[in-house]
Amino acid sequence: MGQKKEYPSMMEASRQLGIRFTSIESALRTGDKAKGYRFYYSDVGPMPKEKKKRPSRTVLGLDKDGNLIKIWESAKEAALDLHVIRAAIYGCFNSDNPNATCKGYRLKYKDS
Numbered sequence: 001m002g003q004k005k006e007y008p009s010m011m012e013a014s015r016q017l018g019i020r021f022t023s024i025e026s027a028l029r030t031g032d033k034a035k036g037y038r039f040y041y042s043d044v045g046p047m048p049k050e051k052k053k054r055p056s057r058t059v060l061g062l063d064k065d066g067n068l069i070k071i072w073e074s075a076k077e078a079a080l081d082l083h084v085i086r087a088a089i090y091g092c093f094n095s096d097n098p099n100a101t102c103k104g105y106r107l108k109y110k111d112s
Contacts, residue, residue: 006042013039059089061105069105078107 007013010028014021019035027034028041056074063069072078075093079086082103092100092107099106 058110060108060110062108063104064099064101064106066106071110 007016010021010024013019014024017035017037019037023034024039026032027037027039031040032038056076059072059075059078060068061070061072061078070081072081075086075089079089082089082105084102088102089107092102093109101107
């Protein structure tokens with residue numbers, strides 16, 4: 001673990017470390033690092049890093065006639081179940097061919 005050093009202000013830390021003030025400000029806000037340094041306010045402590053999570057979309061697995069065979073909660077879940085990479089799943093969604101398949105399934109998103 002690295003050494004802790006206290007600075008009287010963000011501007012002073014910026015000058016001494018050679019890091020832009022806005023980088024330090026962003027690191028304080030997000031709880032991330034700036035140029036390898038982790039910054040936090042001495043009276044508050046380290047901020048937990050925020051993870052942005054997108055809502056997942058339900059994926060439907062259809063046979064060649066359009067009958068529903070299987071439902072997955074997300075493309076990641078479908079990729080794990082079918083033993084393929086997620087790019088293969090997204091390739092089916094983005095294909096110009098309406099009959100594109102992945103491991104025998106025609107894939108489409110469930111309409112919300």
